[in-house]
Amino acid sequence: MSHRSFLPGARASNVVIALGAFALGWAVYMRYALVEQSAVGLACRGMETLTCETRALVITLFSHSVFGIAALVAAVIQFIRPSLVMFTFALMAACVGLVIYNNGLAGLAGGLLLISFARPWRGARG
Template identity: 80%
Template structure:
């Protein structure tokens, strides 16, 4: 029995695009509004707000390449065994990693996600 290549349905593709755009928008907001603003960094030295905690958490995560590693692990799992959920999670981590300073590993993950479209998929109908 031949399996079709991994290709989400139209409804699933819309959800994937929306979640990917959300992750990209969140990463852009965090980078340009929280991380690169020196006034936010100076204010966070004296204040402890949710914004400052988010900033500190993101700095700790990208200094350990957590976004890139998560994207790469998700893309490898997607390449081995394609699924919609793993593709969505890997895409979101890739979007965040590309924007928030983990672009080497996230770029590799993006390439692996593209290659995963050529993999046979058991969930395919038809």
């Protein structure tokens, strides 16, 4: 019994693309509107707003390479046992990691995601 390679269908691909674009847009907004703006950093010095707390959380997470590590772990799981949900999560984490300063690990995760298309997929029809 042969298995087909991992390749999502048209509907699933549309959902994956939409979620990947959302993650990429969120990361671009966080980096260029909140993290890199010195005016936002100065305004957040004495304030405790939701925006300032989100900014502090994102800075803490990328300081510890959480986005890159999450992308790499999800990509390794996707590589070992391909599934659509894990591929989507790994793609979103890799998009965020590439934009928010975790380039090395997120780039490696992106490479593993590309290689995972050649893996046999048990959920494939046909």
